Amino acid sequence: MDKARLLGSIMATSDRLVLQRYAERAYRYLTPIPVALRPMLGDAPEDLPAEDFPFLDHFLDLAEDFWQQPDGPCLESGSWIEELDDGTQFSLEATAYAVDDEHIIILEYLGERYQQEVRRLQALRDKLLFSEKLEAEVHLRTARIQAREEQVSAEVSEQVELKTAELKDARDQAEATSESKTTFLATMSHEIRTPMNGVLGAADMLADSQSLTKDDRELLGIIKTSGSLMLNIINDILDFSRMNSGRVELEMRPFQIGELVEGIARVMRPIVVQKSLLLDVDMADSTRALELMGDDERLKQVLVNLIGNAAKFTDSGKVTVSVRCQAQDSGQASVRVAVTDSGIGIRKEAQPGLFDLFTQADVSTSRKYGGTGLGLSICKQIVELMGGEIGVESELGQGSTFWFELTLAEVVRDAKGGAKATEIAAEDIPPLTVLVADDNPINQTIMQRMLGKMGHEVTTVADGDEAVEAVQNNRFDVVFMDWMMPRMDGIQATREIRALPDPIASQTPVIALTANSMAGHESQCMEAGMNTFVSKPTTAAAVRQALHGLFAAEA
Amino acid sequence: MIRKKICMLGAFSVGKTSLIGRYVKSIFSEKYLTTVGVKIEKKTVEINGQDIQLMIWDLAGKDDFTDINMSYLRGAAGFILVIDPTRPATFQVAIDVLEKAITTVATVPVTVALNKADLKADWQVDENSLEILKQKGCELFETSAKDGTAVEALFESLTRQMLNA
Numbered sequence: 001m002d003k004a005r006l007l008g009s010i011m012a013t014s015d016r017l018v019l020q021r022y023a024e025r026a027y028r029y030l031t032p033i034p035v036a037l038r039p040m041l042g043d044a045p046e047d048l049p050a051e052d053f054p055f056l057d058h059f060l061d062l063a064e065d066f067w068q069q070p071d072g073p074c075l076e077s078g079s080w081i082e083e084l085d086d087g088t089q090f091s092l093e094a095t096a097y098a099v100d101d102e103h104i105i106i107l108e109y110l111g112e113r114y115q116q117e118v119r120r121l122q123a124l125r126d127k128l129l130f131s132e133k134l135e136a137e138v139h140l141r142t143a144r145i146q147a148r149e150e151q152v153s154a155e156v157s158e159q160v161e162l163k164t165a166e167l168k169d170a171r172d173q174a175e176a177t178s179e180s181k182t183t184f185l186a187t188m189s190h191e192i193r194t195p196m197n198g199v200l201g202a203a204d205m206l207a208d209s210q211s212l213t214k215d216d217r218e219l220l221g222i223i224k225t226s227g228s229l230m231l232n233i234i235n236d237i238l239d240f241s242r243m244n245s246g247r248v249e250l251e252m253r254p255f256q257i258g259e260l261v262e263g264i265a266r267v268m269r270p271i272v273v274q275k276s277l278l279l280d281v282d283m284a285d286s287t288r289a290l291e292l293m294g295d296d297e298r299l300k301q302v303l304v305n306l307i308g309n310a311a312k313f314t315d316s317g318k319v320t321v322s323v324r325c326q327a328q329d330s331g332q333a334s335v336r337v338a339v340t341d342s343g344i345g346i347r348k349e350a351q352p353g354l355f356d357l358f359t360q361a362d363v364s365t366s367r368k369y370g371g372t373g374l375g376l377s378i379c380k381q382i383v384e385l386m387g388g389e390i391g392v393e394s395e396l397g398q399g400s401t402f403w404f405e406l407t408l409a410e411v412v413r414d415a416k417g418g419a420k421a422t423e424i425a426a427e428d429i430p431p432l433t434v435l436v437a438d439d440n441p442i443n444q445t446i447m448q449r450m451l452g453k454m455g456h457e458v459t460t461v462a463d464g465d466e467a468v469e470a471v472q473n474n475r476f477d478v479v480f481m482d483w484m485m486p487r488m489d490g491i492q493a494t495r496e497i498r499a500l501p502d503p504i505a506s507q508t509p510v511i512a513l514t515a516n517s518m519a520g521h522e523s524q525c526m527e528a529g530m531n532t533f534v535s536k537p538t539t540a541a542a543v544r545q546a547l548h549g550l551f552a553a554e555a
Numbered sequence: 556m557i558r559k560k561i562c563m564l565g566a567f568s569v570g571k572t573s574l575i576g577r578y579v580k581s582i583f584s585e586k587y588l589t590t591v592g593v594k595i596e597k598k599t600v601e602i603n604g605q606d607i608q609l610m611i612w613d614l615a616g617k618d619d620f621t622d623i624n625m626s627y628l629r630g631a632a633g634f635i636l637v638i639d640p641t642r643p644a645t646f647q648v649a650i651d652v653l654e655k656a657i658t659t660v661a662t663v664p665v666t667v668a669l670n671k672a673d674l675k676a677d678w679q680v681d682e683n684s685l686e687i688l689k690q691k692g693c694e695l696f697e698t699s700a701k702d703g704t705a706v707e708a709l710f711e712s713l714t715r716q717m718l719n720a
Contacts, residue, residue, distance in 0.1 A: 058629070061629075062629070078624055079592035080592045081592065081594040083594070118589060118591050121589050121621070122588070129567075129587075132642055136641060136642050136644075139679060
């Protein structure tokens with residue numbers, strides 16, 4: 001018995017069919033066809049009907065290749081399913097062997113073993129699938145959360161952009177409103193200052209008249225006082241506007257604290273004395289000599305305000321200005337200035353809001369004593385701008401102390417340093433030929449008479465165009481130039497004078513004389529080529545000061 | 556009659572057997588029965604007046620335990636690559652299997668089934684993988700073995716490509 005038949009007899013009782021190849025794709029049955037395979041292959045031992053079964057057919061092709069050149073002990077098909085036309089399915093496995101010269105195929109019916117394999121693999125894949133789907137679910141949810149987050153983020157960004165745009169619009173509107181307010185204030189200031197120039201200028205000159213009766217002088221005093229009061233109110237409003245729009249810049253100069261305080265005391269004393277009050281200055285000599293660097297003009301403004309308030313709210317007794325140097329260190333000095341009065345005092349509960357805008361202790365105070373309620377607010381802003389602190393100590397009926405503290409740099413001078421301001425007399429200035437350009441006839445008259453009294457020869461013109469023409473055709477030592485004039489304003493006229501071909505005419509000094517006294521106006525005048533700036537309403541002293549600055553050296 | 560061998564390729568449980576069931580027998584079962592080994596389905600179609608017998612080889616899907624026996628691809632005239640977009644990992648399996656199949660067999664027409672279109676809300680499409688498949692010349696179909704969406708079109712397109720190849 002050959003090996004193949006021996007193998008066949010061993011397998012005869014199993015679910016395996018043993019086939020022996022005797023020619024290409026031709027096989028003889030070495031075992032009976034297993035009962036399980038008979039519905040597929042039939043009962044009779046005839047040649048294998050491979051063409052009816054595509055996978056078997058495919059396997060036989062592979063087996064032919066294998067036998068040509070075996071690359072292992074056998075060729076396994078792996079399991080497969082054959083399905084008959086009636087739907088009956090057979091699970092099979094085929095193996096091809098090359099045993100010496102014999103070529104054997106074993107076709108095995110898997111049956112339950114196939115099902116077991118299916119169940120085993122299914123269990124593994126179910127676990128794998130569960131894990132994979134869980135991972136996919138997590139991934140999906142994460143992506144959805146991210147998408148939602150991005151959506152929310154985009155919505156928030158959109159809202160922020162919207163709100164930013166709204167705020168920008170609101171800010172632009174507020175700025176436009178603020179600009180309108182500033183323009184309004186500048187216009188009103190100009191319009192009020194122009195006639196006030198006439199009123200105060202006329203009163204100033206009238207006071208020099210010898211023919212006035214006592215009654216006339218009293219009435220004249222009322223005009224001057226009321227005019228000055230009105231001017232103070234305008235100045236307060238302008239200051240408030242400047243502070244509020246952040247346009248105030250400090251001008252740092254050396255000054256002596258003693259001179260400053262005593263100078264203000266001299267100026268304020270007549271007002272205080274008018275109410276039968278005393279005005280004392282309490283200051284140590286060492287403090288008096290202290291020279292500091294700061295904006296003395298602004299400090300004077302604060303002192304005038306505080307002393308004026310003290311006098312206003314005190315009916316008897318005195319006002320004391322005390323100055324103390326609290327510390328000197330590393331070239332800096334801390335100074336405390338206090339203005340104490342014996343006046344009506346202030347309720348405790350009213351004190352915290354005193355430095356707020358438009359605030360007075362109560363409505364009746366405002367009614368009785370007047371005032372805009374701007375003064376203390378302006379003082380606070382000035383002191384804080386200088387890095388200092390301002391406050392009040394008071395009790396109702398016991399008087400008040402308004403104080404401020406500042407730390408300023410000390411000025412160190414050599415023995416030659418320091419200059420004392422002197423009163424400028426008319427004779428310090430030589431007689432001049434003066435051109436006054438102003439469209440207001442009253443102002444023209446005032447300036448003509450004021451300058452005439454000082455010994456100057458005055459010519460007047462009514463607008464910038466005429467001013468340029470006058471400078472071109474005549475020799476003037478100086479021009480007083482109004483800003484707001486018809487046809488050509490003072491700024492343009494100055495530019496045209498500076499551009500004249502005649503070198504002497506083009507260098508004629510020009511003094512701005514204008515009611516435009518808002519922040520920035522002076523610098524605009526200087527940029528146009530003017531030499532100095534006098535604000536309306538003006539005084540003879542201010543005019544003399546301006547002329548002295550230009551001509552004193554020649555005097 | 557012309558006979559053409561088509562091999563269904565892809566990861567396990569992407570719906571290869573279900574697509575064949577829908578195409579050949581117009582049936583669908585929600586119950587998942589894993590395929591072990593190979594099962595071949597036949598379907599005769601008529602294209603341009605010509606009868607073509609499609610021998611559709613349903614091969615066990617690739618997983619961590621089973622790799623596709625590349626010898627089964629011998630003689631294939633076209634591949635259908637099946638992806639389940641509710642499982643992003645099946646995109647990469649599809650690309651790996653396709654590259655291996657192309658190396659084993661000569662380049663043949665390939666159509667791609669983005670299956671389970673009835674669950675599209677849960678799809679997580681890997682756009683990079685799709686781009687790679689498009690660059691390899693694969694035609695893409697969004698199919699659903701469950702409701703039959705684009706299943707006929709999937710097989711018909713491949714058959715026409717195989718005839719023109």
